[in-house]
Amino acid sequence: MTNDDVLDEFRAAGALREGHFVLSSGLHSPIFLQKNLVFMRPQRCERLCKALAEKIIATVGQPDVAVSPAVGGIIPGYETARWLNVASIYVEREGGSFKFRRGFHLEPGQKVVMVEDIVTTGLSSRECIAAIQEAGGEVIAAACIVDRSGGKVDVGVPLVSLCSLEVPAYPADALPPELAAIPIEDPGSRRLRG
Incomplete structure (x- = not known):
């Protein structure tokens, strides 16, 4: 599957959006990939x-x-695991850091692939990888549907991406004027608290 094939899936789902978005990373971008519209099918x-x-x-x-x-x-972790014919488990934030909960655990030395949806800065990936390593897993790779860094992000292990794009992302204090002029949408999930 090529980058164009992946982007066609996002376009067909109405999930490739343009505007002014605050990403989960806190960075601002003129492009947002609303992966939930892709994963709902x-x-x-x-x-x-x-x-x-x-x-x-x-x-x-x-x-x-x-x-x-x-x-x-x-969702992408589960579905990717299905095709890998392996178990799919996840970590959740507890006290600000990722932890295994709900009875999930790793056996020492298990070979793990960390599966993400979209990687921008790699922060969530690195935090997830740290939790896996702390639990005794051997992370052989991180994987994602889309790498928004264009291959520049370093998550500490090989990153396997289905699609690699270089999408601009800016700190709030360094917005280009054309982006600053557009009203902000905040569709990211990191700031959600339950």
């Missing part, structure tokens, strides 16, 4: 995650388990 999610699973195996080999960060990584 099982057939679309299946196509993307099957291709991601194939790319993971071709790049780093077969993992023992897939671990995803809640909330955004749960």
